[in-house]
Amino acid sequence: MSAPSAPKNTPRVTEREARQVAEAAREQDWHKPSFAKELFLGRFRLDLIHPHPLPPADDVRRGEAFLARLRDFCETRIDSALIEREARIPDEVINGLKELGALGMKIEPKYGGLGLTQVYYNKALSLVGSASPAIGALLSAHQSIGVPQPLKLFGSQEQKDAFLPRLASTDISAFLLTEPDVGSDPARLATSAVPEGTDYILDGVKLWTTNGVVADLLVVMARVPKSDGHKGGITAFVVEADSPGITVENRNAFMGLRGLENGVTRFHRVRVPAANRIGPEGAGLKIALTTLNTGRLSLPAMCVGAGKWCLKIAREWSAVREQWGRPVARHEAVGAKISFIAATTFALEAVVDLSSQMADENRNDIRIEAALAKLYGSEMGCLMADELVQIRGGRGFETAASLAARGERAVPAEQLLRDLRINRIFEGSTEIMHLLIAREAVDAHLKVAGDIIDPDKPLSAKAKAGANAAGFYARWLPKLVAGPGQLPRTYAEFNPSGHPDLSTHLRYVERSARRLARSTFYAMSRWQGRMETKQGFLGRIVDIGAELFAMSAACVRAELLRSCDDHGREAYQLADVFCRQSRVRVEELFTRLWSNTDDLDRRVVDGVLSGTYTWLEDGIIDPSGDGPWIADATPGASVRDDVHRPVR
Numbered sequence: 001m002s003a004p005s006a007p008k009n010t011p012r013v014t015e016r017e018a019r020q021v022a023e024a025a026r027e028q029d030w031h032k033p034s035f036a037k038e039l040f041l042g043r044f045r046l047d048l049i050h051p052h053p054l055p056p057a058d059d060v061r062r063g064e065a066f067l068a069r070l071r072d073f074c075e076t077r078i079d080s081a082l083i084e085r086e087a088r089i090p091d092e093v094i095n096g097l098k099e100l101g102a103l104g105m106k107i108e109p110k111y112g113g114l115g116l117t118q119v120y121y122n123k124a125l126s127l128v129g130s131a132s133p134a135i136g137a138l139l140s141a142h143q144s145i146g147v148p149q150p151l152k153l154f155g156s157q158e159q160k161d162a163f164l165p166r167l168a169s170t171d172i173s174a175f176l177l178t179e180p181d182v183g184s185d186p187a188r189l190a191t192s193a194v195p196e197g198t199d200y201i202l203d204g205v206k207l208w209t210t211n212g213v214v215a216d217l218l219v220v221m222a223r224v225p226k227s228d229g230h231k232g233g234i235t236a237f238v239v240e241a242d243s244p245g246i247t248v249e250n251r252n253a254f255m256g257l258r259g260l261e262n263g264v265t266r267f268h269r270v271r272v273p274a275a276n277r278i279g280p281e282g283a284g285l286k287i288a289l290t291t292l293n294t295g296r297l298s299l300p301a302m303c304v305g306a307g308k309w310c311l312k313i314a315r316e317w318s319a320v321r322e323q324w325g326r327p328v329a330r331h332e333a334v335g336a337k338i339s340f341i342a343a344t345t346f347a348l349e350a351v352v353d354l355s356s357q358m359a360d361e362n363r364n365d366i367r368i369e370a371a372l373a374k375l376y377g378s379e380m381g382c383l384m385a386d387e388l389v390q391i392r393g394g395r396g397f398e399t400a401a402s403l404a405a406r407g408e409r410a411v412p413a414e415q416l417l418r419d420l421r422i423n424r425i426f427e428g429s430t431e432i433m434h435l436l437i438a439r440e441a442v443d444a445h446l447k448v449a450g451d452i453i454d455p456d457k458p459l460s461a462k463a464k465a466g467a468n469a470a471g472f473y474a475r476w477l478p479k480l481v482a483g484p485g486q487l488p489r490t491y492a493e494f495n496p497s498g499h500p501d502l503s504t505h506l507r508y509v510e511r512s513a514r515r516l517a518r519s520t521f522y523a524m525s526r527w528q529g530r531m532e533t534k535q536g537f538l539g540r541i542v543d544i545g546a547e548l549f550a551m552s553a554a555c556v557r558a559e560l561l562r563s564c565d566d567h568g569r570e571a572y573q574l575a576d577v578f579c580r581q582s583r584v585r586v587e588e589l590f591t592r593l594w595s596n597t598d599d600l601d602r603r604v605v606d607g608v609l610s611g612t613y614t615w616l617e618d619g620i621i622d623p624s625g626d627g628p629w630i631a632d633a634t635p636g637a638s639v640r641d642d643v644h645r646p647v648r
Helices: 015-025 035-040 057-077 080-086 091-100 118-131 133-145 148-154 157-169 284-295 298-320 332-361 367-392 400-405 413-424 430-441 443-453 459-480 503-533 535-563 568-594 598-610
Strands: 173-176 192-196 199-210 217-224 233-240 246-251 262-273
Touching: 015 284, 035 367, 035 430, 035 503, 035 535, 057 091, 057 118, 080 400, 091 133, 118 133, 118 298, 118 332, 133 148, 133 173, 133 199, 133 284, 133 298, 133 413, 148 157, 148 233, 148 284, 157 217, 173 199, 199 217, 199 233, 217 284, 233 262, 233 284, 284 367, 298 332, 298 367, 298 413, 332 367, 332 535, 332 568, 367 413, 367 430, 367 535, 430 443, 430 535, 443 459, 443 503, 459 503, 503 535, 503 568, 535 568, 535 598
Parallel strands: 173 217, 192 217
Antiparallel strands: 192 199, 199 262, 217 233, 246 262
């Protein structure tokens, strides 16, 4: 007899209720300018990113000094093949990272941390992630989404004094949100935190707890029931990982990141002091989403490192491997792949560095930029790794250990492909990122016209919204007709003598931004309240915006490098090639906005779910094992051994 497919206490919510929970967790207002937000509205605000912002000299000095120490550590202390072979990061490596100060890269010096900027934190992750993606994931989960960042943004002074010195030097942290039956739909969160005196009692099960197997401190999202004196709602807590009642029931294994200390953690009547609550009750999701505004930059940073390595291996291999009398790099089919890897690596580094520097300056709201960087980096990183495997041919599919065993260079191309694949799921899947970014992209429209399409709003509210919308669109729509992108001499500073002309690409971005805004407005007018169901359309809108942002960042970075006399000519060449490749993708996406199979796909899905096509599944053997699709996660005492192993 199979176990229940979902926890018995998982809240049952409607689709509308789930959306309301997600909407309440959003940052509702925009207090600072946003380049990406303006881009989706058809306004190309180049002044927000150009001239490219630069870090202060002292930040550069401290950052470069740490990178030098980290590089030496990676070259002398990290054995990536050993981690892959044994599926575990050696304790001595983790302790070495602690001694190096790597746990406190983003923690202020007054708490014992290094106080690196976002720019240098990401450069460090790119470096260490190239040595071992599993170590990159450990450090990222600890600092990007683990306990330090929520405390930095929302913690009390007492909490910072108590926990940050530990987190900077000795204690590893983990972030616990996902549950066996709850992923990107937090309205159904089942883990409870029931007030009892001056404490909360936690009960529930958390899944895919990255760092959870070795963590010392946890940030846990749990639902507080509403009662007298308690607002209730999803709330964030700092929890000691060795508290009575906590059991790490399993160390999960994956297709990639084999050294990842990811597990299943059960809470059974775990007592947590109210003093460990981060922020007020009900603020947990807002804290999580705000933390991710910059936390998401860690994944594309490691994808930058992966792209650089792909380029190095592609260059070295393609120069020595010959086919039909010449190196394979000289054959157009392979050369196009190398060009894609080089140009995309340049652009992705431009996106990450620009977003990171804007985060450090704190003059702009970068919530959309960070989300676009995560979306674009994770998708392009996988594509670059896949192209490297193809360039390597059979050797790309062969493991590094097998290559070494027969006397060839141990190039872990297939491992990189496996390791990068999770980035399209980590910290918001590509599909969820499309919806999240799309929601922010249409925020201005919903603010002025949302009540018109809301079925629960009275006629008086709809009438008022109609008047507001009429005024907004009367001012906004005429600006989408013409702009600087139609003037041949615009952005002339990006057309220096002797370099490729990047001004033509920036004019294309400006024109395309207006075209994108017009397409969005037309779609909202056509579908109105059904717009949120058009996920294929919204995904393409977001993908166009991501390409336009990447083109802008690439051009701005190229001009920065030219002005600094730092490989400027080569940077202009890479930016030009990237923009030309990107424009091909943008035009295809614009075509697919209106010419696609979305409606037909929905009909096929209906048929698949109703069993219409089960005959198509004949003739196979399903090697899957027995058991429920979703493990039973009903709260209660654990009956399994605790595999928690803090590193000392």
